Amino acid sequence: MGERDEVKLLGTWYSPVVLRAKIALHLKSVDYDYVEEDLFGSKSELLLKSNPVYQKVPVLIHNGKPVCESLNIVEYIDETWKSSGPSILPSHPHDRALARFWSAFVDDKWFPAFIAATITKSEDTKAKGMEEVEEGLLRLEDVFVAISKGKPFFGGEAIGLIDICLGSFLVLLKAKEKLNGEKFLDESKTPFLCKWADIFLSDEMVKNVVPEIDKVAKFIREFEDRAQSVASRS
Amino acid sequence: MGERDEVKLLGTWYSPVVLRAKIALHLKSVDYDYVEEDLFGSKSELLLKSNPVYQKVPVLIHNGKPVCESLNIVEYIDETWKSSGPSILPSHPHDRALARFWSAFVDDKWFPAFIAATITKSEDTKAKGMEEVEEGLLRLEDVFVAISKGKPFFGGEAIGLIDICLGSFLVLLKAKEKLNGEKFLDESKTPFLCKWADIFLSDEMVKNVVPEIDKVAKFIREFEDRAQSVASRS
Structure with a gap:
C-alpha cells in the first residue's frame, strides 16, 4: 500500500x-x-x-x-496488507474454511457460554454455561492438536485467525480466574491449549498490545459493582 | 480442479x-x-x-x-473453483468486507427478526420483529442502491455473496406472504429490492434450484400445524 x-x-x-x-x-x-x-x-x-x-x-x-x-x-x-508479514489466513481453501468455522464457533457458541457461566445470576444457567465452556475448550484442544501439527499456533508456525480470535479472550479468562477463583484453562484437561496460551501471550506480536490482567480484573470488578448497585436501586 | x-x-x-x-x-x-x-x-x-x-x-x-x-x-x-465462472466475492478487500458485513447482518440481525415476526406467539414480540424486518429491508434497499451502482445485483453484473445470502430467503418470504397475507417486500417502500428479487429469482443460475413457493408454503403450513398440535397436547 x-x-x-x-x-x-x-x-x-x-x-x-x-x-x-x-x-x-x-x-x-x-x-x-x-x-x-x-x-x-x-x-x-x-x-x-x-x-x-x-x-x-x-x-x-x-x-x-x-x-x-x-x-x-x-x-x-x-x-x-497481503505481502507484509505472514498470512493470517491459511492459503488452502479448506484450511481457510476451517479457520473461519472455528473462529465463528468461538464467537457464536463458546463465548456466549462463557458469558452465561460468569455473568448470569441464575445458578442453573451458570452451571450449564460452565459445562459448555469446558466442552468447548476440550473441542478446541482437539482442533489445536489436529491442525497445528506439532507447531506452536493454530496457524502453524505463525499466529493465524483462530489464534487471534480465541487468544483475544485469554486476558479476560485470566482476569476472571483471578477474581472468582474459577479455573478455565486446566493443565490436566487441556494441556496443549494451556501451553498455546502461554506462548501466544508472550509472543512479541501480542505482548505489547494486550492489556494487563490486573487492570482488566479491576475494571471488571468495578463494572460488576456498578451493575449490582444499579440493580439494587431499581 | x-x-x-x-x-x-x-x-x-x-x-x-x-x-x-x-x-x-x-x-x-x-x-x-x-x-x-x-x-x-x-x-x-x-x-x-x-x-x-x-x-x-x-x-x-x-x-x-x-x-x-x-x-x-x-x-x-x-x-x-476460482477460475470457473464469475467471482462470488468482489476482488477489492473493502468490497469483500462490505459483502461479508451485510451478509452477516442478514443472518445475525435481519433473519432472527423475521423469525420473531412470523413464528413467535406473543403479539408484542411479533410487532417488534416486524418493525425490525422492515427497518432491515429499508437499510438493505440503501445498501443495494449504494453498491449495485445501477447494475442488477448487489454483486454488480453478476450474482454475489449478498445476493445469495438475502436471495436464499426470498422463497420463504413469498411463501409466508401467501400464507398469512403479510407484506414483506413492498413496492412503495423498497422498489429496488422488489425489482432485484424478481431478477434474482428468474435468473438462469437460480430458477432451477429454488424450491416452488407453493410447495414451501404447504410445508410451512404442515409444520406449523404439527407444532400447534404438539403444543396443545403438552
Whole structure:
C-alpha cells in the first residue's frame, strides 16, 4: 500500500475484540492512529457514523472507509496488507474454511457460554454455561492438536485467525480466574491449549498490545459493582 | 480442479441456507451429488460425522473433507473453483468486507427478526420483529442502491455473496406472504429490492434450484400445524 495510507482504529482498551484488530495490524506492521471510545459515556460522532448498524467497536477506518466487526476487520487487514508479514489466513481453501468455522464457533457458541457461566445470576444457567465452556475448550484442544501439527499456533508456525480470535479472550479468562477463583484453562484437561496460551501471550506480536490482567480484573470488578448497585436501586 | 473431484452436498429441499450452497455450485458449474437429509426423522451417520458441532445442513463434502456453515461453504466454493465462472466475492478487500458485513447482518440481525415476526406467539414480540424486518429491508434497499451502482445485483453484473445470502430467503418470504397475507417486500417502500428479487429469482443460475413457493408454503403450513398440535397436547 502507498505511504499516504491513513489508518484509524476506534476501540476501547479493555475490549477483546478490539485487541484482535490491534494484533492483526501489528502482525502486518501497519502504522495506525488509535482512538479510545467511551462506551459508557457518549460515543463519538465518528463511531456512530462509521458503524450505524451496531454502534460498536472495533471499527477500522482506512483512507476514510470504515470496516466493522472484528473478524471481518482481521480478514480485511490480511487481504489489504497481503505481502507484509505472514498470512493470517491459511492459503488452502479448506484450511481457510476451517479457520473461519472455528473462529465463528468461538464467537457464536463458546463465548456466549462463557458469558452465561460468569455473568448470569441464575445458578442453573451458570452451571450449564460452565459445562459448555469446558466442552468447548476440550473441542478446541482437539482442533489445536489436529491442525497445528506439532507447531506452536493454530496457524502453524505463525499466529493465524483462530489464534487471534480465541487468544483475544485469554486476558479476560485470566482476569476472571483471578477474581472468582474459577479455573478455565486446566493443565490436566487441556494441556496443549494451556501451553498455546502461554506462548501466544508472550509472543512479541501480542505482548505489547494486550492489556494487563490486573487492570482488566479491576475494571471488571468495578463494572460488576456498578451493575449490582444499579440493580439494587431499581 | 481435477476431473476426479468428488463433491457431495447434504441438505434438505426446503432449507434457504442449503439453497445458498446449491446456487454457488451452480454458478461455478460444479457437478455434485445431492443427499437429502431427514431432520425430523433420523440424521444420517455422514451428517453427524461431518458436522459434529451443529449437526445441521448444509454440509459440503469435497474429496472427503467436510465444510460446514452456509456462508463459509459459499466462500469455499468461490475460492476452490476460482477460475470457473464469475467471482462470488468482489476482488477489492473493502468490497469483500462490505459483502461479508451485510451478509452477516442478514443472518445475525435481519433473519432472527423475521423469525420473531412470523413464528413467535406473543403479539408484542411479533410487532417488534416486524418493525425490525422492515427497518432491515429499508437499510438493505440503501445498501443495494449504494453498491449495485445501477447494475442488477448487489454483486454488480453478476450474482454475489449478498445476493445469495438475502436471495436464499426470498422463497420463504413469498411463501409466508401467501400464507398469512403479510407484506414483506413492498413496492412503495423498497422498489429496488422488489425489482432485484424478481431478477434474482428468474435468473438462469437460480430458477432451477429454488424450491416452488407453493410447495414451501404447504410445508410451512404442515409444520406449523404439527407444532400447534404438539403444543396443545403438552
